[in-house]
Amino acid sequence: MHTFGDPTVWLPFVFAALMGVSILIYVVLDGFDLGVGVLFPFAEADEKDRMIASIGPFWDANETWLVLAIGLMLVAFPAAHGTILTALYLPVTIMLIGLILRGVAFEFRAKAPAPQKRTWNNAFFAGSLMTSLSQGFMLGMYVMGLEWSWINAGFGLLTAVFLTVGYSFIGATWVIHKTDEHLQRKAVDWAKGGIWGLILGIGAISLATPFVSTRIFDKWFSWPEAAYLAPLPILSGLIVVWLWSMLRQMPFANDKWSWLPFVAATALWIMAFGGMAYSFYPYVVPEQLTIYEAASAPESLFIILMGTCIVLPTILGYTVLAYTIFRGKATELRYD
Amino acid sequence: METLLLSRIQFAANISFHILFPTITIALGWVLLFFKLRYSRSGEERWMEAYRFWVKIFALSFAMGVVSGITMSFQFGTNWPGFMETVGNIAGPLLAYEIMTAFFLEAVFLGIMLFGFSRVPNWLHTTATFLVAFGTLMSAFWIIVLNSWMHTPQGYEMIDGVAHATDWSAIIFNPSMPYRLAHMVLASFLTVSFLIAGVSAFRWLIGGRTEGVRVALRTAVFGAALLIPVQIYVGDMHGLNTKEYQPAKVAAMEGNWETHSGVPLVLFAIPDEEARENRFEIGIPKLASFILTHDWNGEVKGLNDFVTEDGEVLHPRASPVFWSFRVMVGTGMLMLLVSWTASALILRKKRGVEGLPKPMLYLLVGMSFSGWLATLAGWYTTEIGRQPWLVHGVMTTKEAVADVPASLVLSSLIAYLLVYAVLLIAYIYVIFFLARRMSRGEAIEPKISPSHAANPRTMPAE
Ligand code: HDD
Numbered sequence: 001m002h003t004f005g006d007p008t009v010w011l012p013f014v015f016a017a018l019m020g021v022s023i024l025i026y027v028v029l030d031g032f033d034l035g036v037g038v039l040f041p042f043a044e045a046d047e048k049d050r051m052i053a054s055i056g057p058f059w060d061a062n063e064t065w066l067v068l069a070i071g072l073m074l075v076a077f078p079a080a081h082g083t084i085l086t087a088l089y090l091p092v093t094i095m096l097i098g099l100i101l102r103g104v105a106f107e108f109r110a111k112a113p114a115p116q117k118r119t120w121n122n123a124f125f126a127g128s129l130m131t132s133l134s135q136g137f138m139l140g141m142y143v144m145g146l147e148w149s150w151i152n153a154g155f156g157l158l159t160a161v162f163l164t165v166g167y168s169f170i171g172a173t174w175v176i177h178k179t180d181e182h183l184q185r186k187a188v189d190w191a192k193g194g195i196w197g198l199i200l201g202i203g204a205i206s207l208a209t210p211f212v213s214t215r216i217f218d219k220w221f222s223w224p225e226a227a228y229l230a231p232l233p234i235l236s237g238l239i240v241v242w243l244w245s246m247l248r249q250m251p252f253a254n255d256k257w258s259w260l261p262f263v264a265a266t267a268l269w270i271m272a273f274g275g276m277a278y279s280f281y282p283y284v285v286p287e288q289l290t291i292y293e294a295a296s297a298p299e300s301l302f303i304i305l306m307g308t309c310i311v312l313p314t315i316l317g318y319t320v321l322a323y324t325i326f327r328g329k330a331t332e333l334r335y336d
Numbered sequence: 337m338e339t340l341l342l343s344r345i346q347f348a349a350n351i352s353f354h355i356l357f358p359t360i361t362i363a364l365g366w367v368l369l370f371f372k373l374r375y376s377r378s379g380e381e382r383w384m385e386a387y388r389f390w391v392k393i394f395a396l397s398f399a400m401g402v403v404s405g406i407t408m409s410f411q412f413g414t415n416w417p418g419f420m421e422t423v424g425n426i427a428g429p430l431l432a433y434e435i436m437t438a439f440f441l442e443a444v445f446l447g448i449m450l451f452g453f454s455r456v457p458n459w460l461h462t463t464a465t466f467l468v469a470f471g472t473l474m475s476a477f478w479i480i481v482l483n484s485w486m487h488t489p490q491g492y493e494m495i496d497g498v499a500h501a502t503d504w505s506a507i508i509f510n511p512s513m514p515y516r517l518a519h520m521v522l523a524s525f526l527t528v529s530f531l532i533a534g535v536s537a538f539r540w541l542i543g544g545r546t547e548g549v550r551v552a553l554r555t556a557v558f559g560a561a562l563l564i565p566v567q568i569y570v571g572d573m574h575g576l577n578t579k580e581y582q583p584a585k586v587a588a589m590e591g592n593w594e595t596h597s598g599v600p601l602v603l604f605a606i607p608d609e610e611a612r613e614n615r616f617e618i619g620i621p622k623l624a625s626f627i628l629t630h631d632w633n634g635e636v637k638g639l640n641d642f643v644t645e646d647g648e649v650l651h652p653r654a655s656p657v658f659w660s661f662r663v664m665v666g667t668g669m670l671m672l673l674v675s676w677t678a679s680a681l682i683l684r685k686k687r688g689v690e691g692l693p694k695p696m697l698y699l700l701v702g703m704s705f706s707g708w709l710a711t712l713a714g715w716y717t718t719e720i721g722r723q724p725w726l727v728h729g730v731m732t733t734k735e736a737v738a739d740v741p742a743s744l745v746l747s748s749l750i751a752y753l754l755v756y757a758v759l760l761i762a763y764i765y766v767i768f769f770l771a772r773r774m775s776r777g778e779a780i781e782p783k784i785s786p787s788h789a790a791n792p793r794t795m796p797a798e
């Protein structure tokens with residue numbers, strides 16, 4: 001085990017990276033299907049069916065990335081897991097109830113008697129909204145250091161709205177890719193509205209983070225770090241401008257490039273996330289607990305890592321398989 | 337009420353709700369695979385008819401299982417942080433392997449199983465069905481390993497109050513794991529058998545006498561009749577194992593206060609925790625000694641042995657364990673009676689399902705959810721019987737609880753209970769709604785429009 005250097009140093013780092021990647025995959029993948037739920041009230045009944053069909057085969061696996069992220073935190077950084085989740089008890093509960101509602105509404109709306117379908121549609125929307133809002137709130141609270149105060153909660157409310165709009169944006173880009181004709185044009189409009197949530201959200205967090213902690217401030221605004229980091233905001237800005245001009249011309253002839261907005265949105269997500277990870281490293285509980293202090297025993301981490309090296313590529317492999325099988329425009333969702 | 341009690345109630349409520357659905361999906365996945373293979377082999381439409389109906393119940397149960405399971409994994413952090421801080425080095429890897437080897441497998445292939453029939457070759461669809469079934473079984477395996485380790489821990493050492501793994505094969509193959517796994521998987525198959533038998537009997541009664549209903553009903557009744565004796569045998573072995581490792585639990589199950597020989601098997605009693613004795617006891621002399629030690633005069637430990645010199649009680653409360661055990665065993669006996677009688681009626685003069693008289697069909701409908709009752713009662717026996725320990729002999733439940741205000745736990749508890757009540761009603765309602773609709777001969781899915789049927793991918797992606 002010591003052949004790769006000191007395991008109490010590299011193991012926590014590897015696990016922090018794995019956890020980060022799972023969270024990132026989660027916010028992109030469940031982000032789009034939560035977003036589709038948030039957009040529900042804007043769609044007509046038959047459009048709702050198509051929107052559901054576009055996420056039907058995927059949402060379960062998408063949510064599993066959340067289970068993995070939380071599982072990795074649970075196993076690799078048990079102390080942090082307890083601290084963070086007890087501090088966020090209320091939003092976590094709201095999120096869980098939201099996830100329950102939307103997950104089951106998915107099945108019930110297709111199986112319950114027709115008059116009840118409306119109710120389950122509403123439950124799907126409400127659940128998606130609760131989940132997105134509470135995740136955004138938790139993000140804001142985390143950035144502010146997990147202390148409950150009026151200012152922090154206020155900031156949390158702000159990020160709650162921004163993240164929700166951001167999810168609806170990535171959801172809209174998914175709908176652009178998976179549908180055509182009228183609904184697709186509608187989704188382009190949704191995306192044009194939603195992109196603001198993303199911009200404001202990234203902006204608010206980028207502005208707030210350095211001022212919460214001088215440590216983070218120094219990380220960003222001292223020379224030469226600032227020069228290395230400059231491409232991150234500049235590139236993000238360019239992508240936003242490009243996305244905007246592209247959305248204004250969509251849909252393109254023959255439905256070319258319908259997947260581009262989704263890919264660009266994902267790129268934005270990755271950069272925003274990278275910036276945050278850079279700010280908070282090496283802390284897992286902001287300014288309180290580093291990943292090295294919070295890590296489990298190296299023997300246990302090593303056991304998990306061995307499995308991960310084999311299993312993770314397999315998971316990625318069959319995830320790709322599923323997305324390939326269900327590629328193309330969403331048709332009716334049929335159970336056979 | 338204080339945080340500890342509320343957190344316990346909340347945990348019990350959440351896991352009780354959660355386990356209802358895995359209990360169905362673990363076995364139903366394999367039953368669906370069986371239907372599918374019978375269809376592929378014989379080409380008979382009736383197997384596919386049964387498949388098509390039950391796959392819908394499966395999808396619904398699966399969704400319920402997933403969302404309530406996510407709640408479970410967050411609870412460790414929100415309510416029981418002490419658990420992971422003390423035994424995280426052991427529980428962590430087990431949970432991680434469950435997520436990686438089971439949850440992703442199920443979740444990804446579920447999409448293909450449910451919606452891929454017309455998009456992928458038949459063999460791939462069958463494989464997906466198999467992988468989903470296999471995934472649920474893996475999931476049960478890992479979580480049962482962890483749960484069993486909490487009952488019979490070994491293969492670890494304590495350093496500064498934190499458990500460190502020393503021997504993984506000892507941890508995984510801990511003494512109660514094989515019994516608990518076998519007992520739980522059988523419980524799942526029995527639950528599904530009675531669910532299928534009950535719903536099919538319901539469809540039969542309201543006039544939906546199709547071939548698909550007929551094969552499902554027969555398969556379920558025979559399955560139950562075959563499995564229930566095995567379950568009773570495994571349960572007995574499980575109890576003997578528990579007697580060795582958790583004697584206090586067995587004493588509570590038997591309602592036995594004083595250690596003595598020639599212990600009677602108590603059929604009815606009201607255990608009185610204050611007086612530390614049973615009231616209104618009715619028992620069969622010496623039978624408990626015989627079952628537990630295979631000797632009519634064998635000595636069996638009583639609860640009074642688990643009170644320390646200074647009066648600290650190290651055994652669970654007797655009455656909940658005593659009663660839930662009786663509910664489970666009672667349900668098991670009823671299952672034996674019903675499934676054997678029904679099988680005999682079906683086999684008699686080869687009359688098939690027609691041979692079942694109306695009262696029998698009504699009885700089967702009434703027992704549709706008997707598996708849930710026995711399973712919950714079994715888990716209550718097991719889990720309450722472990723108290724006051726969380727991990728037997730290592731840490732108590734009190735030590736693990738989070739420092740969250742009681743009012744907060746109370747509000748989350750109320751919210752969960754409301755949601756669960758609504759969902760449970762909706763779930764049962766929808767099952768019988770689908771059954772009724774099938775019996776009226778209505779298709780239970782939207783018609784395929786011709787263009788889609790001809791070309792499922794209306795417009796391939798660029
Ligand atoms: C991985 C661990 C694990 C697993 C698989 C289970 N349990 Fe458990 N159970 C616990 C871990 C646990 C616990 C964390 O250890 C609790 C929480 C509080 C406590 O007293 O023990 C507990 C308590 C607990 C209680 C309350 C007992 C009391 O406080 O008096 C009930 C009724 C159940 N469980 C029921 C179940 C059911 C129905 C399960 C079926 C799936 C189950 N448990 C599986």
Ligand code: HEM
Nearest residue numbers: 064357358361398401402405406408409439472475476479
């Ligand atoms: C404290 C204990 C438990 C925790 C933390 C837990 C956690 C979870 C989670 C997070 C999921 C959802 C996974 C997904 O996203 O697909 C899940 C589903 C599942 N769980 Fe549990 N679970 C517990 C107890 C049990 C027990 C005791 C069993 C079986 C004996 C079980 C069997 C399953 C199965 C088969 C699934 C697959 C989904 C389904 O069948 O509906 N779980 N569980």
Ligand code: HEM
Nearest residue numbers: 516519523526568571572575578665668710711714715718
């Ligand atoms: C009729 C004979 C039965 C006997 C003698 C029996 C015995 C037992 C015993 C002794 C336990 C407690 C194990 C422990 O924690 O120490 C147990 C638990 C349990 N029983 Fe049974 N059982 C019977 C029938 C059933 C039936 C019919 C079902 C469900 C369909 C069932 C489901 C369970 C479950 C889910 C548990 C908890 C998990 C476990 O610890 O295995 N049992 N059973």
